[in-house]
């Protein structure tokens with residue numbers, strides 16, 4: 059039985075939500091431990107009414123652990139996942155480090171749940187901007203193959219972790235009070251501004267965040283012929299990423315058909331009444347697990363094109379919810395054996 063759990067990076071923005079989701083969803087477990095860096099070791103966490111002391115992550119941390127859910131920076135994930143696998147533990151990892159490795163399934167349970175069967179100890183969860191997009195693409199792609207996607211993102215500051223969330227709030231206060239403020243999480247002031255760069259320069263003028271959307275989408279659908287043209291922008295919103303998504307399909311999908319496909323899909327909520335001013339907005343989607351879709355309309359610039367607006371809580375479906383759903387799949391797959 060998978061009954062002994064470790065939460066690695068338990069004190070971070072995603073780690074906190076993983077804890078909350080495990081409680082909310084009554085995830086079955088016998089023992090649980092919370093791991094972080096030396097900085098947070100010794101602090102206390104209350105989980106399901108019991109107080110736990112955060113432990114420092116070490117190579118010995120995974121003895122007797124069956125499933126580890128990790129949400130640490132890439133460098134820490136690179137180091138700890140092999141320790142865990144060596145100890146016989148399955149790692150569900152949120153970081154970017156393992157996602158594109160050949161033997162590591164990259165899983166969004168609404169899209170490619172069957173991929174978990176191929177794991178060799180590590181299963182990755184995609185980047186937050188990719189996850190909500192592929193959930194939205196899936197019912198359309200099943201109806202008619204998606205040949206091309208043009209996506210622009212409006213990404214919240216919580217996507218850069220706890221420090222990103224704080225930088226928007228403290229930076230905004232400083233601007234309003236006419237005080238100086240030193241940016242740490244972002245290269246530029248984010249309060250009252252937009253930053254059209256997320257990640258480093260990677261390929262032909264695209265950033266690392268943008269190329270993640272290209273490679274991860276192709277890997278999740280198992281189809282390298284899907285063309286993706288992304289532009290990723292950091293916006294002064296604390297939580298929930300928004301995206302404009304334009305898809306070109308093999309046969310035309312009308313807005314009415316798309317609406318019906320979205321409405322039938324578990325994990326998607328349609329909010330789409332332009333006349334009444336109803337569409338998904340970050341403030342309404344925060345703390346929700348679904349991917350929200352609105353502004354569904356024909357792409358009038360392209361024969362088989364459809365365009366829509368998509369919002370999701372980057373810390374939930376974009377990270378913690380997806381990881382917990384993968385862990386639930388593991389538990390269910392073992393129960394079925």
Ligand SMILES: NC(=O)c1ccc[n+]([C@@H]2O[C@H](COP(=O)([O-])OP(=O)(O)OC[C@H]3O[C@@H](n4cnc5c(N)ncnc54)[C@H](OP(=O)(O)O)[C@@H]3O)[C@@H](O)[C@H]2O)c1
Pocket residue numbers: 066067068069070071072073093094095096097098099115129130131132134152153154184185186216217218219220221372373376377
């Ligand atoms: N934020 C999002 O929307 C989002 C979405 C998808 C994926 N992700 C990915 O999820 C991961 C975590 O992101 P986050 O936003 O939660 O970051 P965060 O708020 O900065 O939290 C990072 C966590 O990792 C721990 N950590 C850092 N270095 C460590 C080390 N050397 N050894 C052990 N633990 C270490 C931190 O512990 P301390 O408290 O000890 O520092 C903290 O618990 C990243 O890889 C990120 O790319 C984030």
